[in-house]
Amino acid sequence: QLQLVESGGGLVQAGGSLRLSCAASGGYIEPYHMSWFRQAPGKEREFVAAHSSIGGYYYADSVRGRFDISRDIVKNTVYLEMSILKPEDTAVYYCAAERGPVRSIRDPGTVEYWGQGTQVTVSS
Secondary structure, three states, rough: OOOEHHHHEEEEEEOOOEEEEEEEOOOOOOOOEEEEEEOOOOOOOOOEEEOOOOOOEEEEOOOOOOOOEEEEEOEEEEEEEEEOOOHOOOOOEOEEEEOOOOHHOOOHHHOEEOOOEEEEEEEO
């Protein structure tokens, strides 16, 4: 069973940058589609970015060009580089892992494993 632990969240001013990390244990991330989702207070969990097991990159329109997802197979870790942060990026960010069809990669309902989340707060 895969365990995912996020880190790197915090408080940052608008326009700033943060790098989130997601360290996996209990298995290897290589066969999984790895994703980041986020959830703001009072809102549903939403897709942010994903890197498929076959190398495809997927981004929500709201973050495309500002966020960059990557994975390090040796460290068994996934990263989310976030830049030009906006107050509306404030949320708890969750790392996720799943297998199956790539067409479902944006759907939180198909995620097999979740991390515990890390808070990102962007001040204006």
